[in-house]
Amino acid sequence: MALSGMRGLSVFISDIRNCQNKEQERLRVDKELGNVRTRFKNEKGLTHYEKKKYVWKMLYIYMLGYDVDFGQMEAVSLISAPKYPEKQVGYIVTSCLLNENHDFLRLAINAVRNDIIGRNETFQCLALTLVGNIGGREFAESLAPDVQKLLTSSSCRPLVRKKAALCLLRLYRKNPDVVNVDGWSDRMAQLLDERDLGVLTSSMSLLVALVANNYETYWSCLPKCVKILERLARNQDIPPEYTYYGIPSPWLQVKTMRALQYFPTVEDPNARQTLFEVLQRILLGTDVVKNVNKNNASHAVLFEALALVMHLDAEKEMMSQCVALLGKFLTVREPNIRYLGLENMTRMLMVSDVQDIIKRHQAQIITSLKDPDISIRRRALDLLYGMCDVSNAKDIVEELLQYLNTADFAMREELSLKAAILAEKFAPDLSWYVDVILQLIDKAGDFVSDDIWFRVVQFVTNNEDLQPYAAVKAREFLDKPALHETMVKVSAYILGEYSHLLARRPGCSPKEIFTILHEKLPTVSTSMIPILLSTYAKILMRTQPTDPELQNQIWAIFHKYESCIDIETQQRAVEYIALSRKGAALVDIMAEMPKFPERRSALIQKAEETEADTAEQSAIRLRAQQQTSSALVMTEQRPANGMPPVSQHSLVKVSRMSNEDPNTAGQGVTQANGTLSVVDPQPPEPSADLLGDLFSPLAIEGPPGAAVKSKHNMASGPQGAPNEEEILALAPVEEQTNPVQPIGNIAERFRALCLKDSGVLYEDPYIQIGIKAEWQAHQGRVVLFLGNKNTAPLLSVQALILPPSHLMMELSLVPETIPPRAQVQCPLEIINLQPSRDLAVLDFSYKFGTHVINVKLRLPAVLNKFLQPISVSAEEFFPQWRSLSGAPLKLQEVVKGVRPMSLAEMANLLNSFRLMISPGLDPNANNLVASTTFYSESTQAMLCLIRIETDPTDRTQLRMTVATGDPTLTFELKEFIKEQLISIPTISRAPAAAPPQAQPTSPTTIVSDPGALLAGLLH
Known part of the structure; x- marks a missing residue:
């Protein structure tokens, strides 16, 4: 009988495996489910063994992913079976099929309790496992007292007590209010005297959960934890089965040290001395070996010991020892160890008098900014930010600015924010601060928030001695061939206010400053135009009686924007025309801006608001609540390649x-x-x-x-022959022959840009074409960033847009020559006329040396x-x-x-x-x-x-x-x-990065950030 039953299950499993498709499998499963349902429904008096057979089949079908909406009652009833095989099936299937809120569980509570309080250890283990896995409130209310008695019972074997400790831990985590832990301090202290390491490890897990919520009740457990650590550190009475690669029970060591960190301090001098000796032994006995498993275990113990050292505020000598050990980890080949070394150094910044010791490793930390692993680069950045002060701020900020040239997209915004905060907090003088912020904006304009350039304007406005210097620097940046819009904002504002301070300098006359600013007007966004108009008005105010030609030029610009669709721009143009006719009154109205009231920096405030959260990532919860770390600053994520905010239609x-049956189609x-x-x-x-x-x-x-x-949709079968432009717009454009090969997959880059609004469209050894787009209703504005990556110019540059008939597209003038290691921006205006899936194509060509390169690239102006x-x-x-x-x-x-x-x-x-x-x-x-x-x-x-x-x-x-x-x-x-x-x-995935061997040999670094490409080309 048993053989035939098991043979039936084996045959069913074999039939499932031999099914050729999903439909065959479904039919076989439906047949078996019908048979099981019939047996459960029609045949009364099924034995426990027969139920076991069918419940096993039901569980197997459930594991295949099919819904099993019957048979739970039979599974629960097997818990009451007298024999182990049937009872085991009942417990296993009940754990898999039912959750804590299922009604059938109420029927099993009495049977489970009988097994827990019974004398059969095997049944006790099955019951404790079920209670721990489900952990429902009713189980906690009904069974927690019995589990507690089982844990403290001296007559139970260690195996049962270990499971009881873990079961009680699960119930306490799920329902702390219904598990009675009052008066458990003495019992927990007794459990910590247990010699069996299995029971001791499980009990320590329970203690960690208890002291995390209320440590004051469990002071009597503290000296017991110290004794356990001493026993483990000296390897006293540790069975071989609990020694892992020569390390005595590393799991128990970690749990014990974690429990100690929830207590405020160790008052007893003898216990404190013993604890420090144990920690000293751990620090001196840890080294990096070739065996990965031993490394993992020893480093788990070590880093928990470091956290305990910081928690106890150990002597400076031990702190120096810890930092020196972490410094060695920064040079290890294994990236995980380097990461942990940086992370724990960042944690140690929370301890007073340790910052000077960490500074000795500043060179190694800066080297970690160039690590291939971005996680390690992030930790190095956090550590540099936290260890910065007046003495090393200049070196660290300069390193961050240099690193900005090659940093990943994902790090540039955080990097920019931290560099700006450090420059403001620790600037040796204001001129250096202005230099840093202007360089920051120039190198990473896309990732610089408005708060940063607002702050530099406040400093310049409030310090008269700084105004001439800032005006000179702003004028210098305007001479660059490619300038980010944020830099144009800063320069326009500063020169509008203080350009008269440079009147005697060559190239700084009002006419020259107006001319160079006005050259930037076609490349800026609509929101930038009002700032430029205000600057023109300031220049007009200072030159009104002396330069009629310049006045006429500025008035012509104002008249042009009188009918602008943007309300802000139109209002400023109209008001400035009216004000300019008032003569001397314009001088008073357009006078220099007054000083800003002294107020707290928005950047520093943002940093302080996020420090508490990041400290919790680098320290245990209790210590993070007591004091926050100044080493970490998180930024609002605004990646340049992210999707725009979800809209509402x-x-x-x-x-x-x-x-459905085929006859019911439709x-x-x-x-x-x-x-x-x-x-x-x-x-x-x-x-x-x-x-x-x-x-x-x-x-x-x-x-x-x-x-x-659609009249113009070739994919839908348009009438008439398509023109050449439409054929190019629909033709595959990735497979093209050129004397140079592209870097990366063009198709993958295009597909990624269909989901995001900025990124790299095309790249080869000579040029990088990036895109940044803004979409509003049926209009779009795409800026093409053409970056020359070499030290020689790109000649005969041509760009032609081949639009489909449903898009109206206008590309601004593209220069015929791109200077060496420079970037030009070419705005492209788009209007969507009607729905269509057709694509626009960019026909782009240039000449480099003897090579003439021509590519046709699909533009991501897609329907979505x-x-x-x-x-x-x-x-x-x-x-x-x-x-x-x-x-x-x-x-x-x-x-x-x-x-x-x-x-x-x-x-x-x-x-x-x-x-x-x-x-x-x-x-x-x-x-x-x-x-x-x-x-x-x-x-x-x-x-x-x-x-x-x-x-x-x-x-x-x-x-x-x-x-x-x-x-x-x-x-x-x-x-x-x-x-x-x-x-x-x-x-649905991001464009794949080119493999290392596909990268061209080039004197410059390939940068994948279109908005800040120039920062990577001019370093």
């Missing part, structure tokens, strides 16, 4: 695909009792059943008719750039969904070949394409709903509703429904989403 829904689905069922299609009528209307009959598959097809997510409530969604009934406004298609992914992954993917998920609109947990608004001149702001139905048993297919008020938009959006779902492996 569009609706997408994903629901579970029904296993029928609708309705909701009844929380499930979806097939219904006959009915004409839409007003109904109180909103969900029924939501899932009303859907449109047939396929593209819309001829009247719906003109989407803005919008959150839609149920009251807004249902009426709109009902009103868009049938083709061509509502289209449905089954999409096959989708890479399997969870609903959360699919939701993230849709969010990345600016489709806002609206949870809760569908009661089916396998459905998603999202919303967005599409902008174009023809559609204006058009609400889009998308619904996707997924099949949890087959993630490679789904059914998608898209509904909008425009037939062309419905088809184009449906096809666009389908393309992304099918091409997930390439679309």
Whole structure:
């Protein structure tokens, strides 16, 4: 009987493994589930053994990923079985199938308690494991006292007591209020006298949880912890099975030292002396060896010992020992050890009088900024920031500025903020501070927040002696061929206020300053123009009676912007024209700005607000609450290559695909009792059943008719022959022959830019083309950054935009020559006329030496750039969904070949394409709903509703429904989403970095930051 039962399970598993596809597997599982359900339902008086057979099969089916909504009662009933095999199955399956809130668990509490208080140790272990795994409140209330008695019982074997300690720990963590721990101080102290290291380790885990919440009750445990550490350090009475690579029970050592850190201090001088001797032994006995496992264990003990040394405020000699040991770790080849060395040095900055000792390793820490591992570079940056003071600020800030040339995107904003804060806090003089901030803006303008240049303006305004120097520096930066917009802001403001202080210097006359500033006007954003107009007004005020030609030029500019669409720009232009006619009154109105009131730096305030959180990452929780670290500053993440903020217009829904009969294709689905069922299609009528209307009959598959097809969409079958520009816009442009090979994958770079608004579009050994874009409604502004990476100029530079018919695009003038190691910016204005998936192409060519290079690059002005997510409530969604009934406004298609992914992954993917998920609109947990608004001149702001139905048993297919008020938009959006779902492996990941061997040999560093490329080229 037993053999046939096990043979039946083996045959079933073999059948599952031999299934050729998912459908065969599902049929075999359904057959087996039907058989098991029938046995449980129809045959009364099943023995425990028979139940065990079928419950094993049920568990196996559950592990395959199928829902098992029956049989829980039979599994729970096996807990009461008298024999171990059946009882074991009951405990295992109950742990897997039921959660802490399941009603069936109430039926098992008495059986579990009987096993706990019984005499069978095997049954006790099974019961304790179940209670610990589930950890529900009812279990805690009913069984915690019994578990406590089991832990303190002297008659139980160590194996049972160890499990009891871990079970009680789980119950306490989940429900601290229902676990009675009052009066446990003496019992815990007795448990720490345990000689068995297994029970002692489990009890120490429980003690750590207890003292973390309330250490005052457990003072009697402190000397016991010190004795345990001494015993382990001297390797006294440690069984071989608890010695790991020659280290006595490293797990127990770590837990014990962690428990000690929750107590404020060790008062007893003898205990303190013993503790320091143990720590000294650990510090001196730790070294880096070739065996990785031994390294891991010894370093786990070492770094916990370092944390305890800092907590106890040890003598300076021991602190010096700790820092010296960490300094050795900075030179180890293993990156994990280098990381831990830097991290623990940062922690040690919390201790007084240690900063001077850490300064001895400043050169090694600076070297770590060039480490290949970005995590190590981040820790080195944190450490440099924390150890900086007046004595070394100048050296550290200069190193940070130099490192800024080659730093990763992910670090540049944090690096810029920290350099600015250090320059302000520890500046030896204000002129040096101005130099640092201007260099910072010049090197990393894209990553410099407005607070930084606001602060330098405040310093210059409030210090008269600094004004001439700042004006000279601002004028010098304006001579550079490529200048970031933030630098233009600073220079325009300073020169507008103080350029008259430079009147006697060559090249600093009002006419020359106006000319060089006005050259920057075509390259700046709309928000920058008002600042330049204010500067022109200041220049006009000072030259009104002496230079009529300059006055006429400035007035002409003001008149040009009188009708500007931007309200701020228009208002300033109109007001400055009116003010300039008032003669002498203009001098008083446009006088120098008064001094700013003394106020706290916004940068330092931001740093202090975030220090507490970062200190918790580098020290234990109790110490982090008592004092915050000044070594770490976190910044608001604003990566240049990040997605723009999620907007507010569009609706997408994903629901579970029904296993419909082919004869019911085209029928609708309705909701009844929380499930979806097939219904006959009915004409839409007003109904109180909103969900029924939501899932009303859907449109047939396929593209819309001829009247719906986009006139210019070649992919949809346009009428007539396409012109050459449209062919180029649709042709694959990655496979091109040139005398030089691109760095990185062009297609991957393009796909990444479809999801983000800045990054590198193309790069080869001579040039890097970066993109930074801004999108608003149906308009876009893209800036192309053309960077020459070499010491010779690029000649015959040409750029031609080949736009598809649905985009109106205008590219500013591209210079024929790009100077050596310089960067030029070429703004590109885009207007979306109508929905389409066609792509624009950049036809770019240049000459370097004897090489003529020509590339055609797709521009990421794709359909999702003109989407803005919008959150839609149920009251807004249902009426709109009902009103868009049938083709061509509502289209449905089954999409096959989708890479399997969870609903959360699919939701993230849709969010990345600016489709806002609206949870809760569908009661089916396998459905998603999202919303967005599409902008174009023809559609204006058009609400889009998308619904996707997924099949949890087959993630490679789904059914998608898209509904909008425009037939062309419905088809184009449906096809666009389908393309992304099918091409997930390439679309949803960032562009792959070029392998090291693919990098060209070049005297300069390849920089992947388009906005700050010049910083990397001119170092």
